[in-house]
Amino acid sequence: ETGVTQTPRHLVMGMTNKKSLKCEQHLGHNAMYWYKQSAKKPLELMFVYSLEERVENNSVPSRFSPECPNSSHLFLHLHTLQPEDSALYLCASSQGQQLYGYTFGSGTRLTVV
Amino acid sequence: TQLLEQSPQFLSIQEGENLTVYCNSSSVFSSLQWYRQEPGEGPVLLVTVVTGGEVKKLKRLTFQFGDARKDSSLHITAAQPGDTGLYLCAGAGRETSGSRLTFGEGTQLTVNP
Numbered sequence: 280e281t282g283v284t285q286t287p288r289h290l291v292m293g294m295t296n297k298k299s300l301k302c303e304q305h306l307g308h309n310a311m312y313w314y315k316q317s318a319k320k321p322l323e324l325m326f327v328y329s330l331e332e333r334v335e336n337n338s339v340p341s342r343f344s345p346e347c348p349n350s351s352h353l354f355l356h357l358h359t360l361q362p363e364d365s366a367l368y369l370c371a372s373s374q375g376q377q378l379y380g381y382t383f384g385s386g387t388r389l390t391v392v
Numbered sequence: 393t394q395l396l397e398q399s400p401q402f403l404s405i406q407e408g409e410n411l412t413v414y415c416n417s418s419s420v421f422s423s424l425q426w427y428r429q430e431p432g433e434g435p436v437l438l439v440t441v442v443t444g445g446e447v448k449k450l451k452r453l454t455f456q457f458g459d460a461r462k463d464s465s466l467h468i469t470a471a472q473p474g475d476t477g478l479y480l481c482a483g484a485g486r487e488t489s490g491s492r493l494t495f496g497e498g499t500q501l502t503v504n505p
Contacts, residue, residue: 285434320497321396321496322435324492327492335492369435371434380425380437380440381435381482383427383434383435383436384434385432385434386432
């Protein structure tokens with residue numbers, strides 16, 4: 280399998296649940312990202328991992344917890360979310376430089392009820 | 393913060409028409425990328441422009457980077473229903489290091505048969 284794969288594609292969870300989003304890339308890239316995409320808003324960068332180390336956390340609430348166990352896998356652990364956290368969560372990877380662009384996964388459509 | 397403003401936000405046209413969408417900023421970018429996102433999928437990279445004044449063509453799509461590297465345009469000739477999607481511009485900043493991109497809000501294009 281090639282590209283960036285995200286699972287699950289759709290997730291409905293209650294505010295007291297704990298769930299995890301998974302992202303896997305088979306491109307040999309050394310940087311991975313979590314973005315949040317809400318209606319009528321630009322893509323919001325949440326976390327950046329470079330060479331498996333978190334290099335950026337854009338003031339994301341602690342109810343979102345990322346994990347990068349190796350250069351091919353990225354997780355986003357979710358707990359006690361709020362309805363306003365409902366959005367499309369996109370994972371992306373890149374080979375270091377912005378010049379080469381990002382490869383995005385298809386996203387996880389998250390609904391918090 | 394480097395902001396990218398895209399216009400128009402929404403565009404609905406008939407098949408065969410031409411259109412231009414714009415991406416503007418007060419900041420200088422070292423490179424700028426255009427992505428297209430279809431419903432239920434992640435954005436897909438279309439092109440990267442690097443040099444001020446650069447023009448790139450991808451079949452019926454023409455991309456231009458402004459001379460001052462602060463703006464860009466995407467022109468589509470003889471639009472087809474398959475061109476429907478959300479078009480996003482993303483800039484790589486001269487001041488930022490690593491792989492972070494700044495995304496615009498996007499232009500939602502609908503091409504009617």
